[in-house]
Each structure stands twice: as C-alpha cells, then as structure tokens.
Amino acid sequence: MSTPSAPTPLRVALLGCGVVGSSVARMIIDGADDLAARVGAPLDLVGIAVRRPGRERFGLDPQLFTTDAAELVTRADIVIEVIGGIEPARSLILSAMEHGASVVTANKALLAEDGPALYEAADEHGVDIYFEAAVAGAIPILRPIRESLAGDEVTKVLGIVNGTTNYVLDKMDSTGMGFSEAVEEAQSLGYAEADPTADVEGFDAAAKAAILASLAFHSRVGSAHVYREGITEVTAADIAAAAAMDHVVKLLAICERSHDDSGAEGLSVRVHPAMIPRTHPLASVREAYNAVFVEADAAGELMFYGKGAGGDPTASAVLGDVVAVARHRVGGGRGPGESAYAEIPVLPVGAARTRYHIALDVDDRPGVLAQVATAFAAHDVSIEAVRQRLVTADDGATRASLIVVTHTATDAALRATVEALAGLDTVRAVTSVMRVEGS
Structure with a gap:
C-alpha cells in the first residue's frame, strides 16, 4: 500500500522586517506546525527583503x-508586503502577481490610491490579494464587510480607525492635557511616529x-474622494464644550x-473630529x-x-490572510475580487447631513439672539439648543458666550450659516465650530 506523498510546501516571501514584519516572520516560524495543519501544507519562509541586511x-x-x-518575489507562492508607501511596494506586488504569487498586504496608502489596478492584476493572473491588516490592525472588519455582509446592504460605517489620534483626544478629555502634551506622550509610548502628521492631520484615517467605503458600497472610492480634517485645531475649550x-x-x-439636493443617491465619505454622546458605543473607546x-x-x-x-x-x-490565501493555493479556488458594480458617486462634503456645535463670542445687549436666529433661519438651519453664559472681559466690559447646537442640515448650509454669523456686527468671534455625530 503506497503512502500518500507529503504536501508540497508553499514558499512565502516577506517584504519588510520592521515592527510588523518581524512579528509576522516569528509567528510563521514559531507556529509552523499549527499553520501547516490549518493550511494543509507547510509554509516555508524563503526570504525577507530589507534595506539593511546586516542589522x-x-x-x-x-x-x-x-x-x-x-x-525574491519571483520565487514565492505567497508574498507578504509590509514595507508601506506607494513605491517600490506597487511594483513589487505587481511583479509578484505576474509570477503567479498571491499577495497579502497591510498597505492602506497603496490600496486607497491604486486598489483597482491591484484588483485587475490579481484577476488577470488568477491570484488573491488580501489586506485585512490595512484597516484597524487586529480587528476583523474588512472580511466581514467583504464577505459576511455580502448578502446585506450596508448603509453606514462609522469608526475610530487611528489609534494615535484616539489616544491624544482621550488624554485631552480624561486628564485635561493640551494637544501638544498629549502628542508627546503618545510618541513616548510608541503610539505616534516622530513625525505624527499622517495621523493628526487625518491622512491615515x-x-x-476609502477602503471601507469601497468595500461597503461596492464602488470605487480613493483617498482623493475623502473629505479630511485632522485634530490639530481641537482645543481644550472644544473638549470642555x-x-x-x-x-x-x-x-x-x-x-x-x-x-x-436633487435626490440623487451618492456616498458621503469623510474624516473629521466630531462630538459624540458618551452613551454612544464609540465614546467608550479609550487610548x-x-x-x-x-x-x-x-x-x-x-x-x-x-x-x-x-x-x-x-x-x-x-x-x-496568509492562511486564507494559502488554503486557496492548496485546495483551489480564489477569494473575492473587486466588487464595484454599484458605481455610486461620492458626493461633495457640502451634501453631507450633520449637526453643528457653534460657539460665539457676542455682545451682551438686546437683539443679539434675534440676529443669530435670523442667520440660521436664512439658511434653513434649525436650532436644537442654545446656551448663554456671561463673561467679564479684561477691560471690564460684559460680553456673552453663546453656544448653539443645530438640528441636522447639509454641511453646506451649516457652513454658510457660520459665515453669516461671523459677519454680524454683534458677533465678535466665532470661537469654535465642530460637527456633532452619533445621535
């Protein structure tokens, strides 16, 4: 009786060996037996591409x-890309696919900029491209949207997807730290890069x-379609408000x-700071x-x-992702490719429907509230709540701090309202404007 031949090992190439890459390499090596049992064939790490091999x-x-x-990518069955950035990552991934390798990547910037080209290359060469790690680290979110909810209709995705900014804002809220102090602490703990621009200006998010919207709504959405504001302008007064x-x-x-405004369907895709109620599940997401x-x-x-x-x-x-694509190599078949059949256009941010929290420094005299209310009414924006507090300026004059929270309206109407308020002779300054979400 003949003995079944051992399964042929799958050759795995790793591009990058930083914090993530080194963890991937050790997990492949240390978990070799378990991974082989789960895949149905051994995973053979054949090489790790780095810039400084002597380190x-x-x-x-x-x-x-x-x-x-x-x-390296020409002699692998599976290529793992964790070097980040656009080039040489894009060229290496395309070359890997041309040579028949499936690809696992954590490269959110490349996917958001050139995802369709990568999908097309994967289809052309009959290989997989998986990228769960590109959004929200260990959280399984892309595959549930891409596969588990494929038979449903997603209407909204609302998330905290950048740990650095969440840490900074959490510390400003819980300890009273200023923005710069909170960023420095995040850097000291390894949550923020030496140059935190990509995080605090919202580029990473x-x-x-863009990736989440593309998968959720079966439409092509790139980084250029996403309205973006960072957190650098968030003040202690905003946190207190x-x-x-x-x-x-x-x-x-x-x-x-x-x-x-015409009733045509579109997508609103945006990143910005916003106030959410403490009762909302996302409000309890700390650090x-x-x-x-x-x-x-x-x-x-x-x-x-x-x-x-x-x-x-x-x-x-x-x-x-490596286990998923490896199983396909062993058992045949492929994972899902690009689903962009819906072709829903991305609307300008002005069409987004939201609420505003607006803080005004106004004169303390009769008629101010009436002027403010008129400015809102002129742009068809309804006021939900008004709170007024008297303050004494350094010169001894009495002024008022006016807080207005609106009902839902288009972002364009709300912005026009803020511009009108800034032009009133009774309004000394619009001191803060922030969107309100989640309620």
Whole structure:
C-alpha cells in the first residue's frame, strides 16, 4: 500500500522586517506546525527583503535576509508586503502577481490610491490579494464587510480607525492635557511616529475610510474622494464644550449612503473630529484602541473593537490572510475580487447631513439672539439648543458666550450659516465650530 506523498510546501516571501514584519516572520516560524495543519501544507519562509541586511534581528536566521526584493518575489507562492508607501511596494506586488504569487498586504496608502489596478492584476493572473491588516490592525472588519455582509446592504460605517489620534483626544478629555502634551506622550509610548502628521492631520484615517467605503458600497472610492480634517485645531475649550453636553470628541471616519439636493443617491465619505454622546458605543473607546460601527439593513447595528496597531496585533491580521490565501493555493479556488458594480458617486462634503456645535463670542445687549436666529433661519438651519453664559472681559466690559447646537442640515448650509454669523456686527468671534455625530 503506497503512502500518500507529503504536501508540497508553499514558499512565502516577506517584504519588510520592521515592527510588523518581524512579528509576522516569528509567528510563521514559531507556529509552523499549527499553520501547516490549518493550511494543509507547510509554509516555508524563503526570504525577507530589507534595506539593511546586516542589522541584527533577534530570533531570525540571517540567511533569510536579502536586499534583492525584485528577485525574491519571483520565487514565492505567497508574498507578504509590509514595507508601506506607494513605491517600490506597487511594483513589487505587481511583479509578484505576474509570477503567479498571491499577495497579502497591510498597505492602506497603496490600496486607497491604486486598489483597482491591484484588483485587475490579481484577476488577470488568477491570484488573491488580501489586506485585512490595512484597516484597524487586529480587528476583523474588512472580511466581514467583504464577505459576511455580502448578502446585506450596508448603509453606514462609522469608526475610530487611528489609534494615535484616539489616544491624544482621550488624554485631552480624561486628564485635561493640551494637544501638544498629549502628542508627546503618545510618541513616548510608541503610539505616534516622530513625525505624527499622517495621523493628526487625518491622512491615515482617510486612506482607511476609502477602503471601507469601497468595500461597503461596492464602488470605487480613493483617498482623493475623502473629505479630511485632522485634530490639530481641537482645543481644550472644544473638549470642555463637549463634556458640558455629556459628549466626547473623536476623530471619526464616516462612510454612508446619502442624497444630494436633487435626490440623487451618492456616498458621503469623510474624516473629521466630531462630538459624540458618551452613551454612544464609540465614546467608550479609550487610548489607542480602534472600533468600527456598521449599520446594515438586515443585520442592524454591529460593532468591531480591538487593538488598532502594534506589531503583534497587526501581524495577527496578516497571518489570518496568509492562511486564507494559502488554503486557496492548496485546495483551489480564489477569494473575492473587486466588487464595484454599484458605481455610486461620492458626493461633495457640502451634501453631507450633520449637526453643528457653534460657539460665539457676542455682545451682551438686546437683539443679539434675534440676529443669530435670523442667520440660521436664512439658511434653513434649525436650532436644537442654545446656551448663554456671561463673561467679564479684561477691560471690564460684559460680553456673552453663546453656544448653539443645530438640528441636522447639509454641511453646506451649516457652513454658510457660520459665515453669516461671523459677519454680524454683534458677533465678535466665532470661537469654535465642530460637527456633532452619533445621535
């Protein structure tokens, strides 16, 4: 009786060996037996492409390292890309696919900029491209949207998808830290890069929002379609104003079906700081954690929560994708490709429907409230609540601090209202404007 031949090992190439890459490499090596059992064939790590091969990397065989990434991708069945950025990542991924390799990537910037081209290349060469780790680290969010909710209609995705900004805003809320102090603490703990611009200006979250919107609404959405505001202008006064309303400030990625003034359907995809009620599930997301809140017609409300960054958490998502594509190599078949059949256009941010919290420094004299109310009415914006507080200026004059919270209106109408308020002779300054979401 013949003995079944052992399954042929799958050759795995790793591009990048930073915090995430080194965790991926160690998990492949240390978990070799379990991974082989789950896949149905051994995973053989055949090389790790790095820029500095002589650098000591504890626990990894120096013989694995190479500076020739272009050659490495031509001799692999699965290529894992964790170097980030646009180039050379894009060229290496396309080359890997041309040579028949499936690809697992954590590269949110590349996917948001050039995802359709990668999907087309995967289709052309009959390989997979998986990218769970590109959004929200260890949290399984892309595959549930891409596969588990494929039979449902997603109406909204609302999430905290950047751990750095969530840490900063949480510390400003819970300890009274200023923005700069909170950023410095995040950097000291490894939650923020030495140059935190991509995080605090919202670029990172915008790339993730583009990916989420593309999958949720079966339409092509790139980073250029995403309206973006960062958190650098969020002040202690904004945090205090939110607290007075029993709200917190979060940097939110918001992707939802909407309609323009003519009634035509479109997508609203935006990233900006907003006040949300403390009763909302996202308000309890603390420190550097991420969470994504999904609303679908049949499934209702779903929330995904967990660590959004870090070597091991992100490596966990990468390895989950590796197992999935490896199973396809062993058993045949492929994972889902691009689903962009809906072709729903992305609307300008002015068409988004939201609420505003507006703080005004006004004169303390009769008729002020009437002028303010008239400005709102002129732009068809309804006022939900008004709160006034008298303050004494340094010169001894009495002025008023006026807080106005609106009902839902288009962002364009709300912005026009703010411009009109700034032009009133009774309004000394519009001191703060922030959107209100989640209620």
